[in-house]
Amino acid sequence: MKHYNFDEIIERRDTDCVKYDLLETIFGNGGALPLWVADTDFRVPDFIMDALHLRMNHEILAYSYRPESYLEAIINWMDRKHGWKIEKEMITSSPGVVSAVTMLIMALSEPGDKVIVQPPVYFPFFTSIKGSGRKMSENPLMLKDGRYTFDFENLKQIIDPQTKLLILCSPHNPGGMVWKREELEELSRICTENGIVIVSDEIHADLVFSGNKHIPIPMVSEEIAMNSAVLMAASKTFNVAGLSTAFVIIPNKKLRVKYERVLHTVHIEGGNIFGNIATEAALKNGFDWVSQLMAYLENNYNFLETFLTTRMPKVKIMKPEATFLVWLDFSAYNLTEIQLGKILINGGVALNNGTKFGTGGDGYFRLNFGCPRAILEEGLVKMEKAFDQIV
Ligand SMILES: Cc1ncc(COP(=O)(O)O)c(C=O)c1O
Numbered sequence: 001m002k003h004y005n006f007d008e009i010i011e012r013r014d015t016d017c018v019k020y021d022l023l024e025t026i027f028g029n030g031g032a033l034p035l036w037v038a039d040t041d042f043r044v045p046d047f048i049m050d051a052l053h054l055r056m057n058h059e060i061l062a063y064s065y066r067p068e069s070y071l072e073a074i075i076n077w078m079d080r081k082h083g084w085k086i087e088k089e090m091i092t093s094s095p096g097v098v099s100a101v102t103m104l105i106m107a108l109s110e111p112g113d114k115v116i117v118q119p120p121v122y123f124p125f126f127t128s129i130k131g132s133g134r135k136m137s138e139n140p141l142m143l144k145d146g147r148y149t150f151d152f153e154n155l156k157q158i159i160d161p162q163t164k165l166l167i168l169c170s171p172h173n174p175g176g177m178v179w180k181r182e183e184l185e186e187l188s189r190i191c192t193e194n195g196i197v198i199v200s201d202e203i204h205a206d207l208v209f210s211g212n213k214h215i216p217i218p219m220v221s222e223e224i225a226m227n228s229a230v231l232m233a234a235s236k237t238f239n240v241a242g243l244s245t246a247f248v249i250i251p252n253k254k255l256r257v258k259y260e261r262v263l264h265t266v267h268i269e270g271g272n273i274f275g276n277i278a279t280e281a282a283l284k285n286g287f288d289w290v291s292q293l294m295a296y297l298e299n300n301y302n303f304l305e306t307f308l309t310t311r312m313p314k315v316k317i318m319k320p321e322a323t324f325l326v327w328l329d330f331s332a333y334n335l336t337e338i339q340l341g342k343i344l345i346n347g348g349v350a351l352n353n354g355t356k357f358g359t360g361g362d363g364y365f366r367l368n369f370g371c372p373r374a375i376l377e378e379g380l381v382k383m384e385k386a387f388d389q390i391v
Helices: 023-027 046-056 068-082 097-108 124-131 152-158 181-193 253-266 273-285 287-311 337-346 373-388
Strands: 091-094 114-117 135-138 142-144 147-149 163-169 197-201 228-232 246-249 316-318 325-329 364-368
Touching: 046 273, 068 091, 068 246, 068 273, 091 097, 091 253, 097 124, 097 163, 097 197, 097 228, 097 246, 097 253, 114 124, 124 135, 124 163, 152 181, 163 181, 181 197, 287 316, 287 325, 287 373, 337 364, 337 373
Parallel strands: 114 135, 114 163, 163 197, 197 228
Antiparallel strands: 091 246, 142 147, 228 246, 316 325, 325 364
């Protein structure tokens, strides 16, 4: 098996990348170490770059479609990675996971209907709901034994006849939870009983740490399989988010037809030629690479945990079961989010502030450890120094 070097530091400045090149605009400190936006600093694997280079050599990049081999790559990946057997008819497309969330909201509800979110959660969901003229209904996550879980009692209370959809983030960003079968079963039961479709953002599905198992929502029961849509992409795992390509799996034909009507209306079903090629190459060849990536990320997390527990014990860590993101609770410092944010950025490290993720996010910051260990260590040392000065 080929060995990949995740310690390699690749200069990303001056590539028009959000993570580094927008630091000055967004944080007012262009020289800060970026442990914020959710992409990684790892090189795109050779099997993806080779496939892209090969296609680039043919110097016509006109309209293209997704071939059978693309669909086969998704079908095989779902089976091998998640034990989920899907048919090619179930697969449809989107330029992104968030755009698919928005299109599903438009396809499966009417203006004024209610859509449930479970904050703190990936914040673009809020814009998808409000921007499309729907009402956002909140079922905040509950903290139990140091991890988030669903509040089923509150969920039952807030559901009414206008409630049409629930957006699930699985695995969870920012908390890193891999939802357990019992959690998903109860959530699915409540939703199907009330005619609520689950829109399941599973973009982080391939980034699961040892000892945890991601369950695509349609695998939970026959009923929820007919009442859900799964959104996935190679973008997070293989660091190809700039190619703007995702895929959507909807087992129920009726729901799929409604979704595809919106896709067709917006006229974006063709997609991005390089995104399609990268996705196919990733899912055909990426199995061993992802195993190595996850081993590296797990070591990064362990390094972070040791560092923070010994050197910044006031920071409470929510141990992630998946993703390269960690949700850190700074509330023991008894400072406002603005004060905490200033300390961090003046100390030279950029993290995402918690309130952006909605209810329950105050006092938290999200840190991205999807980077070479040396960068992570530098960031943590900067954080320690920044807080040393105020205590
Ligand atoms: C949970 C989650 N969903 C969706 C996205 C973005 O997906 P896309 O760029 O395909 O819209 C992200 C990126 O951070 C994410 O963490």
